[in-house]
Structures are given as structure tokens and as C-alpha cells.
Amino acid sequence: MDGESRQPDRPAHPGIFPTGKRGESLHRPGQRSVDFPVSVVLPAGGTGERTGLQTPKQFCPVFGRPLISYTVQAFERVSWIKSIVVAVAKENMDLMKEIIQRFQHRKVRVVQGGSTRHRSICNGVLALGEQEEQEAAEGEPKVVIIHDAVRPFVEEDFLFKIAMAAKEQGAAGAIRPLVSTVIATTSEGFLDHSLERARYRASEMPQGFTYDVIRQAYQRCTESDFDFGTECLHLALQYCGTNAKLIEGPPTLWKVTYKRDLAAAESIIKESLCSSGCVITGGSAQAVTLADALQKSAGALDMELDVIPDLLGDHSRYLLKECNFIQVSVNPSGLLELESMLADVEATNRAPLHPLVIIWVCLSDPEELSVSGKTPEFAAIADAAAAAKLRNILLYGIQLYQSKDAERWERSVMRVTEITSALIRERSPALVGQLLQA
Ligand SMILES: Nc1ccn([C@@H]2O[C@H](COP(=O)(O)OP(=O)(O)OP(=O)(O)O)[C@@H](O)[C@H]2O)c(=O)n1
Numbered sequence: 001m002d003g004e005s006r007q008p009d010r011p012a013h014p015g016i017f018p019t020g021k022r023g024e025s026l027h028r029p030g031q032r033s034v035d036f037p038v039s040v041v042l043p044a045g046g047t048g049e050r051t052g053l054q055t056p057k058q059f060c061p062v063f064g065r066p067l068i069s070y071t072v073q074a075f076e077r078v079s080w081i082k083s084i085v086v087a088v089a090k091e092n093m094d095l096m097k098e099i100i101q102r103f104q105h106r107k108v109r110v111v112q113g114g115s116t117r118h119r120s121i122c123n124g125v126l127a128l129g130e131q132e133e134q135e136a137a138e139g140e141p142k143v144v145i146i147h148d149a150v151r152p153f154v155e156e157d158f159l160f161k162i163a164m165a166a167k168e169q170g171a172a173g174a175i176r177p178l179v180s181t182v183i184a185t186t187s188e189g190f191l192d193h194s195l196e197r198a199r200y201r202a203s204e205m206p207q208g209f210t211y212d213v214i215r216q217a218y219q220r221c222t223e224s225d226f227d228f229g230t231e232c233l234h235l236a237l238q239y240c241g242t243n244a245k246l247i248e249g250p251p252t253l254w255k256v257t258y259k260r261d262l263a264a265a266e267s268i269i270k271e272s273l274c275s276s277g278c279v280i281t282g283g284s285a286q287a288v289t290l291a292d293a294l295q296k297s298a299g300a301l302d303m304e305l306d307v308i309p310d311l312l313g314d315h316s317r318y319l320l321k322e323c324n325f326i327q328v329s330v331n332p333s334g335l336l337e338l339e340s341m342l343a344d345v346e347a348t349n350r351a352p353l354h355p356l357v358i359i360w361v362c363l364s365d366p367e368e369l370s371v372s373g374k375t376p377e378f379a380a381i382a383d384a385a386a387a388a389k390l391r392n393i394l395l396y397g398i399q400l401y402q403s404k405d406a407e408r409w410e411r412s413v414m415r416v417t418e419i420t421s422a423l424i425r426e427r428s429p430a431l432v433g434q435l436l437q438a
């Protein structure tokens with residue numbers, strides 16, 4: 001760390017939410033491998049007093065899902081992380097086990113936390129030791145990553161850096177530039193002196209330790225450390241002589257502490273959920289024309305749309321992502337295509353990590369309609385939507401009439417794009433099953 005820099009630190013860019021999707025490890029085989037076992041301890045035994053809420057912040061819902069589930073997901077999708085231990089208060093252990101089961105989290109165990117954060121972390125580390133004794137054949141976890149359960153925005157790349165540095169050094173920790181200057185006060189509440197901000201950093205999470213170092217640090221530390229300490233890196237230095245490697249992390253490592261942080265977390269997660277989607281055309285020329293137009297106009301709304309003919313073969317991978325779907329049907333009986341797609345989604349047995357948005361765009365030819373008299377079955381769409389909602393799928397309909405008039409067609413396509421973007425962003429249950437007119 002350059003303690004001599006004289007340039008004032010500038011607050012860093014606010015950063016973005018990890019773009020990896022569930023089930024899709026950001027660890028690209030061949031690019032990077034971790035050849036030693038890594039386990040994780042997530043301290044989640046606090047009460048979140050500073051939020052002023054009854055529910056501890058780690059269990060507060062964000063898009064219908066507890067905050068801690070996002071953090072667990074960030075770790076479980078990292079292929080080289082072997083196991084995760086969550087330390088929660090005794091009264092929340094059943095709740096945590098229910099969350100693991102409901103959101104189909106893997107590699108996760110629950111242990112009882114303690115009266116302070118250090119005690120919770122220590123219980124997690126001890127649990128790893130017990131687990132390691134059972135799996136001695138597989139070797140101990142060489143590295144233990146410790147990460148506050150209320151820091152959901154952690155990326156695999158940075159975890160890799162921390163794990164590798166911890167293995168080399170014995171300890172490693174994330175740091176961030178200070179935004180405010182640190183001052184020391186007199187007992188009467190006056191300024192005693194201020195610290196030179198450029199020489200200091202904020203200690204964040206994740207932190208990494210070799211199992212032996214963190215285990216030994218907790219064996220040797222005092223009751224006062226357990227009751228009043230806030231820094232694991234300090235314990236490693238004080239009780240094991242291990243000087244942690246400090247690595248500057250991205251701005252996304254911030255901790256949810258106050259109520260406003262929950263709103264900020266929801267906004268970041270919403271951004272990530274709304275940034276992409278795929279348009280399924282069924283292969284018809286009119287649907288492809290509409291899809292291409294939608295793709296172009298969605299770009300202007302910061303939404304990236306892929307256009308695919310179906311969800312078969314390689315395209316089925318879209319079903320495993322947190323993806324928004326736009327199914328284009330070119331005739332009123334397109335409901336069959338919609339029902340087939342709902343069945344495909346059902347077959348993936350996906351965990352309801354986020355409400356899944358499906359928008360059915362019914363592209364009709366007004367001349368054909370006037371002859372056949374067929375119109376989309378409004379009741380059928382409402383019924384399909386009601387059933388889908390029980391599976392955390394939000395189904396919306398948009399009716400669009402083909403037009404040979406270029407200007408009119410362009411206006412209609414822009415309206416479909418705007419309606420689609422609004423439905424994906426708002427995910428409002430109130431509009432589920434409606435057939436909106438573009
Ligand atoms: N006895 C405790 C106290 C805290 N933590 C965890 O440590 C992390 C960071 O602590 P903090 O942000 O201070 O959480 P709380 O202690 O819950 O917050 P507050 O101080 O506002 O009550 C959180 O994931 C929290 O659940 C824990 O595992 N056991």
C-alpha cells in the first residue's frame with residue numbers, strides 16, 4: 001500500500017452489480033484454477049439495529065427474496081468454493097434453513113452465531129474444522145474466506161485475488177479509499193487531531209486466511225477481542241504475526257448497514273435484472289422483423305435483447321439464466337406457443353430466485369382478424385398468468401397490429417419497446433395477465 005502518496009484520494013466510481021447469472025460460474029475453465037480447497041464463513045448473526053427495522057437486515061426481502069440469499073448465490077456459483085458456512089442467531093436458524101431449501105442453495109451449512117461478530121465468525125471457523133476432520137481425506141480447507149452476509153455484491157474475480165493472496169501470505173483483506181477524513185476527538189468532544197486521509201484505508205470484506213492462521217488467531221485472542229473487536233486482520237497480526245496483504249476492492253463491496261442501504265441494494269439488483277432479455281420469434285418472418293426492430297429500439301433504453309427462434313438445443317441455456325423473455329406470436333392462437341414456453345420454464349425446475357418476466361407479444365394482421373374474427377382469448381391469457389404467478393412468473397400480454405405504413409409501424413414498435421421495458425423494470429403483479437395495446 002502506498003502510504004506516501006500525497007494525492008488526495010478521489011471517491012471511486014460507484015461500480016455495478018456482478019453480471020454473472022445463476023448457474024453460470026464466472027470462473028471460465030482454463031482461464032484460472034484454484035488448486036486448493038477454499039471454504040467460506042458468512043457471519044449473519046446480527047440484529048441490524050442501525051436499520052431501525054424489526055427484521056435483521058440480512059433477512060430483509062429484496063424483490064421477494066432475503067438479502068442473504070443474494071450473498072449466498074454470489075458464492076455458491078463460484079466453482080472453486082467448496083463449502084459455505086452461515087452463522088446465524090439461534091432464533092433464526094430454522095429461517096435460514098428454509099431459505100436454503102426454498103432457493104435451492106448448495107454447498108451451504110448453518111451454524112449458530114454468537115453474541116458478537118467475532119464470536120459468530122469463530123463458530124463458523126470451528127464448524128469448518130469439524131467438517132474438515134470428517135473429510136480429512138480430502139484435505140483441510142487451505143483457505144477460509146470471511147465475508148459479511150450483508151455485502152451481497154461480491155464478484156468471483158476479486159474473491160480469486162483474496163484467496164490467492166491469503167494462501168501466499170496467510171491473510172488478505174479488501175480495502176477501499178476513505179471518503180471522509182478520520183479525526184480524533186478529545187474527551188470533551190473537541191477536535192484533538194485529524195489523520196492524513198491518504199495514509200489510511202477502510203477495511204472491508206471479503207477477507208481471506210489460511211485455515212491455520214484464523215483458527216489459531218481465535219484460539220489465542222482474548223475475551224475483550226471477542227466482545228469488542230471488529231477486525232479479523234488485526235487478530236491474525238496480533239496473535240499469529242501474520243501481516244495481511246491488502247488489496248483494493250471495487251466499490252461494490254459496501255456493507256448494508258442502514259435502511260437506505262437496502263433501497264440502494266434493491267436499485268442495483270433491479271438494474272441487473274432489467275439489463276437483458278431474449279426475444280423468441282418462433283421463426284416466422286414477421287416475428288423476426290418485429291424482434292429485430294425491438295432489439296434496435298431496446299438498445300436506446302439500455303436493454304440488451306438477443307433474438308432467438310426457440311428455446312431448443314443451445315438456446316435452452318437462456319432458461320437457466322435470470323433472463324426476461326419476450327415471446328412473439330404472429331397469430332391469435334399463439335397461446336399454444338406461450339403454453340409450450342411456460343412448460344419449458346417449468347421443466348427447468350428453476351429456483352424462484354427472481355420473479356421471471358414473460359411478455360407475450362401477439363402480432364396480428366388486422367385484415368386477417370376482420371376475416372377470421374379471431375381475437376386473442378383474453379380470459380385464456382389471464383388464466384395462464386394466474387397459474388404462472390404461483391410459480392413466481394409474471395406473464396404480461398401486448399397486442400400489436402401489423403401495419404404497412406412505415407411511420408405507423410415504427411411508432412408501434414417504439415410503444416412495444418417502452419411498454420416492455422416498463423414491465424421488465426417494474427415487475428408489477430398488478431398488470432399480470434393483462435393484454436396491453438401497443
Ligand atoms: N453477533 C453478530 C453481529 C453481527 N454479525 C454479522 O456481521 C456482519 C456485519 O456486522 P454489522 O453490519 O454490524 O451487522 P449488525 O451487527 O447486525 O448491525 P447493527 O450493528 O446495526 O446491529 C453482518 O452480516 C452481521 O449479521 C454476526 O454474525 N454476529
Ligand SMILES: O=P(O)(O)OC[C@@H](O)[C@@H](O)[C@@H](O)CO
Nearest residue numbers: 117148203204205230231232
Ligand atoms: O463494524 P460493523 O459491525 O458495522 O461492520 C463490520 C466491519 O467493520 C467489518 O466488516 C470490516 O471493517 C472488516 O473488518
